[in-house]
Amino acid sequence: MNYVIGNWKMAPGSWQKAEQIYGQLVRDLPSGKDCTTVIAPPHVYLHPMAAQKPSDAVFALGAQNVYFESSGAHTGEVSADQLSDLGVSYVICGHSERRALGEDNALVAKKVQAVVTAGMYAVLCVGESSREGDWHAFLIEEIESVARLLTEADMARVIVAYEPIWAIGAEEPDTPDGAHTSALLIRKVIRERFNESVAADLPVLYGGSVNAKNIKPFAEQEGLNGVLVGRASRDPKQFVQIAEAYTG
Numbered sequence: 581m582n583y584v585i586g587n588w589k590m591a592p593g594s595w596q597k598a599e600q601i602y603g604q605l606v607r608d609l610p611s612g613k614d615c616t617t618v619i620a621p622p623h624v625y626l627h628p629m630a631a632q633k634p635s636d637a638v639f640a641l642g643a644q645n646v647y648f649e650s651s652g653a654h655t656g657e658v659s660a661d662q663l664s665d666l667g668v669s670y671v672i673c674g675h676s677e678r679r680a681l682g683e684d685n686a687l688v689a690k691k692v693q694a695v696v697t698a699g700m701y702a703v704l705c706v707g708e709s710s711r712e713g714d715w716h717a718f719l720i721e722e723i724e725s726v727a728r729l730l731t732e733a734d735m736a737r738v739i740v741a742y743e744p745i746w747a748i749g750a751e752e753p754d755t756p757d758g759a760h761t762s763a764l765l766i767r768k769v770i771r772e773r774f775n776e777s778v779a780a781d782l783p784v785l786y787g788g789s790v791n792a793k794n795i796k797p798f799a800e801q802e803g804l805n806g807v808l809v810g811r812a813s814r815d816p817k818q819f820v821q822i823a824e825a826y827t828g
C-alpha cells in the first residue's frame with residue numbers, strides 16, 4: 581500500500597478558503613486500490629470536513645497533532661479518542677515543526693502509542709537536521725524511542741515519514757535514492773527490534789519539498805511507500821497530480 585498524505589499545516593487562513601480547497605479535492609482526487617490518500621487540515625477544520633465527506637470518499641482524514649492522555653485537565657489539547665470520534669483515521673506525530681517547539685522523543689512516543697491504542701494510524705515523522713556528524717544515530721534514536729513502547733501488533737498501525745529537516749520547506753527535496761537509503765536504515769532498526777516481517781510491512785514515506793513536478797521519481801523509487809506533502813498539498817491541482825502518480 582502507498583500513502584499520499586497532505587499536511588496543510590496552519591493554513592489556509594479561513595474556513596471559506598479551506599472549504600474551497602476541500603471541495604476540489606473531494607471532486608478530483610483519484611481512487612486507487614493500492615494508494616491511500618489522506619488530508620490533514622488544521623484541527624478546527626476537521627469537523628466540517630468530516631461532515632462534508634462523502635460516504636464513498638476516496639480519501640481519509642488526518643490530524644496534525646494529538647495529546648497522549650485520554651482525558652483530564654489539559655487546556656488546549658485534543659485526545660486521540662476525540663479525533664477518532666470525528667472520523668479521523670491518521671494522526672501525524674512528531675513533525676519536525678512540533679519537535680522544534682519542544683516535543684522530544686519520549687513525548688512523541690507516547691503520542692504514537694495513544695494513536696494506535698485508539699485504533700487509528702500514526703504517521704511518525706523522523707529526520708535529521710543535517711547530514712553532518714553522526715546523523716544516523718539521531719535517526720535511529722527517533723525510531724527506537726517509539727518502537728520501545730510498541731508491540732508487534734501496534735506496529736501494524738504505524739507509518740514512518742522520513743522527512744529530513746533540511747528538505748522541509750526548502751527549494752529541493754532529498755534525492756529518491758537518498759530517501760531510500762534512510763528508509764533502509766529505518767527498516768533495519770525495526771527488523772532488529774521486531775523481525776523481518778514487521779520491517780518489510782512498515783510503510784516508509786518520504787517528505788520534504790515534494791510537488792507535482794518532482795513526484796515521479798519518488799513514486800517510482802522502490803522501498804518508498806509514498807509521500808508526506810506540505811505546501812503542495814494545499815494546491816488541489818498539484819495534490820491531485822501527486823496522488824495520480826500513485827494511482828496510475
Ligand code: PGA
Binds near residue numbers: 748787789790808809
Ligand atoms: P513541504 O513540507 O512539502 O512544504 O516541504 C513537508 C512537511 O513538512 O511535511
